[in-house]
Amino acid sequence: MSKKATSTKRERDPAATRQRLIDATVRLMVQQGFAGTSVDQICKEAGMTKGGFFHHFENKEALGIAAIEWWGRMGTALYAESWQDSTLDPLKQLHRMFDIMVGFTRRNDDAVVCMVGMMSQEMSATNPAFQAACEKELNLWTENVAKLLTAAKKLHKPKTKFDPIQVAWLLNSLWQGSMLIGKTCRSQQLIRDNLKLARDYVDGLFQAN
């Protein structure tokens, strides 16, 4: 209804323009952080002028929040294949998830970074809106993983007692920390090594059969 765009030349497409701004923001902020990225720079990257920008977003902060939310949706879509295939053994679903994460480290087009992790570090101590937006995304990831761990617990006997939520937070922390260190030490292999150990750790929670 609202989206037509049937004509060949669609000069004006506000939704696409908005998304172009978000894309540019993610691309730049993932490299330079929030404070290190200027609105001018974003506009230039998106092929847009300042007036246009402030037509779509109230201010820079609103754009940052939108970029975080977009990153969250992208992530959820990326993991969906593993999180939602309920025909699979939940432990196999977790394996699929690790495979996806390893795949994420292999996109050689750009660095292995998480927008949420970056904004968390830079902003969540001082900006409540960013803190809340990041927390929401981190919670979502953890909840999905915890759900799989809980399901796995019903199918496989755990070797020792463990709390799925705690383990999920552990995995989330490890994932974020791996990307942080992988970036600074310029090693994607380091991230993959960590993922391998994490996978073994998860397997080790359950009795082999």
Added chain:
Amino acid sequence: MSKKATSTKRERDPAATRQRLIDATVRLMVQQGFAGTSVDQICKEAGMTKGGFFHHFENKEALGIAAIEWWGRMGTALYAESWQDSTLDPLKQLHRMFDIMVGFTRRNDDAVVCMVGMMSQEMSATNPAFQAACEKELNLWTENVAKLLTAAKKLHKPKTKFDPIQVAWLLNSLWQGSMLIGKTCRSQQLIRDNLKLARDYVDGLFQAN
């Protein structure tokens, strides 16, 4: 010879002034990041003027690097008790280290954040000097932990094969990621839960005796 300072009143103490600037920088940047903290702000926090500031540091970047190095020295001093007590079983040394980390989460005066982790996220993708400074500190931590794991391997039979360096990087990543998430989710308990699981993980690498 050059340092006397026997008199009671020492108005001029350049080394202390320099340190005051570094302290102020750490205090502010750990909250607001590098780009988010202005030189004026640092000067105000340190009770100093811009002119004085640029007498001590060539530019803002030099101060940032100095602050990272200072943080590294502080960390090494903090861990020294566990890392250097070679009379102890290396596995006990690792336990001591985890205790120190838990203690770090209990300093209720300010948040549980790592200057190196923050600068890593914000700067290492764009600023080679910051990247190198952060990488150095991360390497140092990992090497010390890897050394303990190697020593522990000689004293205790490992349950399965593992590479001490890989495990040390895993622990470093987990530690950094825990502080990142702990900050955003405003939970120091989460950090402690992760540390507990990490400790159990390390214990689980070796056969109980």
Added chain:
DNA sequence: TTGGACATACAAACCGGTCGGTATGTAAAG
């Protein structure tokens, strides 16, 4: 022709960094 989607021009604050100057300490010459 009206309103949304952009561009242009501009404002006001703020940024890192410089500069001229001053206060203080040191050391050697007289």
Added chain:
DNA sequence: CTTTACATACCGACCGGTTTGTATGTCCAA
């Protein structure tokens, strides 16, 4: 023991440029 000469530590005004954000204009589609 002064006096002179110089180095160090620090101050605060200032500069050019950049920042976010606004006010206004234009153009095209419905």
